[in-house]
Amino acid sequence: MSGFFENQYVMPYSFILLLISYICHCIYKQTRQHQLSRSKGCKDAQSKAPVKDPFIGFDFIYDCLFAKPIEKYLDSTFKTFQQLGATYAYKRWTWEAVYTCDSRNIKHVLASGFDDFKLPRLRVNAMMGLLGSGIFTLNGYSWSHARGVLRPCFAKQNKESIVNMLEMHFQALLRRIPNDRATIDLQPLFFWLTMDFATDFLMGHSTRVLDRASSHAKEKQFVDDYLTCSTEIVRKMQLGPLQMFSINFAAMRARSRVFRYIDDFINASLDKKDESEFTNMGCNVLQCLSAVTTDRKQLRDQILHILVASRDTTACLLSNLFFVLAKKPHIYDKLRREVISIAGVEPATDNQLNNMEYLKWCVQESLRLHPVIPTNAREASKDTVLPYGGGEDGNSPLLIKKGSLVMYNIYAMHRDARIFGPDSEEFVPERWNGLRPGWNYLPFNGGPRICIGQKFALLETYYLVSRMVQTFETMSAVDDSEWIELYALATTCKDGVKVGLTRAN
Numbered sequence: 001m002s003g004f005f006e007n008q009y010v011m012p013y014s015f016i017l018l019l020i021s022y023i024c025h026c027i028y029k030q031t032r033q034h035q036l037s038r039s040k041g042c043k044d045a046q047s048k049a050p051v052k053d054p055f056i057g058f059d060f061i062y063d064c065l066f067a068k069p070i071e072k073y074l075d076s077t078f079k080t081f082q083q084l085g086a087t088y089a090y091k092r093w094t095w096e097a098v099y100t101c102d103s104r105n106i107k108h109v110l111a112s113g114f115d116d117f118k119l120p121r122l123r124v125n126a127m128m129g130l131l132g133s134g135i136f137t138l139n140g141y142s143w144s145h146a147r148g149v150l151r152p153c154f155a156k157q158n159k160e161s162i163v164n165m166l167e168m169h170f171q172a173l174l175r176r177i178p179n180d181r182a183t184i185d186l187q188p189l190f191f192w193l194t195m196d197f198a199t200d201f202l203m204g205h206s207t208r209v210l211d212r213a214s215s216h217a218k219e220k221q222f223v224d225d226y227l228t229c230s231t232e233i234v235r236k237m238q239l240g241p242l243q244m245f246s247i248n249f250a251a252m253r254a255r256s257r258v259f260r261y262i263d264d265f266i267n268a269s270l271d272k273k274d275e276s277e278f279t280n281m282g283c284n285v286l287q288c289l290s291a292v293t294t295d296r297k298q299l300r301d302q303i304l305h306i307l308v309a310s311r312d313t314t315a316c317l318l319s320n321l322f323f324v325l326a327k328k329p330h331i332y333d334k335l336r337r338e339v340i341s342i343a344g345v346e347p348a349t350d351n352q353l354n355n356m357e358y359l360k361w362c363v364q365e366s367l368r369l370h371p372v373i374p375t376n377a378r379e380a381s382k383d384t385v386l387p388y389g390g391g392e393d394g395n396s397p398l399l400i401k402k403g404s405l406v407m408y409n410i411y412a413m414h415r416d417a418r419i420f421g422p423d424s425e426e427f428v429p430e431r432w433n434g435l436r437p438g439w440n441y442l443p444f445n446g447g448p449r450i451c452i453g454q455k456f457a458l459l460e461t462y463y464l465v466s467r468m469v470q471t472f473e474t475m476s477a478v479d480d481s482e483w484i485e486l487y488a489l490a491t492t493c494k495d496g497v498k499v500g501l502t503r504a505n
């Protein structure tokens with residue numbers, strides 16, 4: 001009988017105990033935040049984005065479920081910064097986010113305050129479900145270990161063999177372009193080319209989707225499945241905290257096939273290693289990685305993550321650049337003259353590419369005006385501060401609570417007229433003559449997580465752009481439509497790159 005009474009009181013007592021410890025925890029947390037805020041001289045955010053529901057932040061659910069995608073989303077974010085200032089707070093769901101395009105805050109998040117921030121959980125979850133756990137989802141020690149293993153694999157790549165590989169895939173692209181000056185959309189061709197090239201240098205086996213003559217059903221299926229997975233990642237990220245309720249069986253099946261496709265190459269690579277065939281072959285990234293680990297899951301995850309990092313980004317850069325070049329014949333001519341004056345009509349060497357100053361300016365300008373990773377985010381891993389954005393003038397530090405997001409906007413930062421001039425919304429490669437924007441220009445990120453493949457991506461882009469302008473005497477856009485973004489894992493042109501081309505004799 002006494003046991004019955006005891007049991008009867010256990011539940012309410014445990015509940016009260018839990019409630020008290022929760023309240024104590026909240027008080028302790030708030031006191032610490034208050035102390036940190038005072039010691040750092042933090043003030044309230046200079047401005048806050050207007051919200052319909054300031055208590056819980058249900059706006060976010062509404063936006064996720066019902067809001068129509070904004071056609072020129074990036075421009076709208078730039079305008080919001082112009083109205084609210086370079087840093088503002090926004091209450092979403094039950095947490096707060098801070099939006100910033102202030103280079104001093106971005107530098108803090110990525111470099112000086114690096115240890116206080118990590119990759120946002122929402123991004124990690126969205127990517128991990130479809131790509132496994134690789135460099136794009138890792139934090140802390142696992143990330144620095146993965147980076148330490150990957151970095152030498154890129155350093156070891158031989159530039160001459162990369163350029164030869166690029167030439168082979170470029171020739172396949174040319175075979176896809178008719179000689180009759182008909183209008184062609186370059187964008188899908190660039191996406192195929194970068195897939196063919198990336199799979200080649202990553203695994204030593206190209207998907208060769210550009211090669212019309214070949215019937216690579218398995219490879220084509222892989223390219224389709226990869227697209228299904230990356231589209232699903234973007235969809236999940238857009239769903240935010242609601243992503244856990246979304247299940248997409250087609251994407252899960254695609255993921256299994258993508259895994260199987262890559263596993264075949266991993267098995268082959270590990271078998272060859274056993275047979276000591278390793279040294280006789282050109283070293284691709286997979287071979288390089290399998291010299292460090294034989295864990296097949298780890299190998300697959302890293303390869304998939306580098307594929308995501310390298311393929312879409314470079315295809316987007318090429319598409320964004322040619323979208324603009326086709327509309328600006330004077331820039332195209334100037335670029336072509338430079339390339340031909342240095343390399344003639346033969347494929348340029350690495351050395352020659354390095355001497356092509358105007359080519360570099362055009363690429364830098366494209367990455368400035370249309371950065372392929374235009375917005376990004378970090379989550380505070382502890383209570384911390386941002387150096388600017390607080391107080392009436394925005395010059396005081398701002399408290400960032402553990403778990404809050406800092407959403408940083410490269411697109412808006414790259415339009416700062418104080419750094420890039422009053423014509424900062426125009427495509428003007430000449431502005432790069434003597435310009436050193438430092439932390440105000442971050443197409444490849446900055447700090448310890450700066451893009452590992454930056455040099456590689458630039459070599460690839462310089463080479464392909466130089467080959468395009470050598471081959472085509474003129475390139476003209478089919479209409480004067482403006483650049484509108486297609487906002488995905490990397491950002492490209494919504495309406496493609498439709499151009500008319502004239503081959504040089």
Ligand code: HEM
Nearest residue numbers: 309310313314317372373443444445449451452453456457
């Ligand atoms: C135009 C081309 C490219 C652009 C604009 C670009 C940009 C970026 C950016 C902004 C990040 C930081 C992402 C973040 O931390 O949230 C990044 C990371 C990374 N990129 Fe690139 N990337 C490009 C090409 C490449 C290529 C070709 C490779 C590999 C061959 C590559 C490999 C990586 C890797 C491995 C990371 C993760 C680094 C880390 O977290 O430590 N990227 N890239």
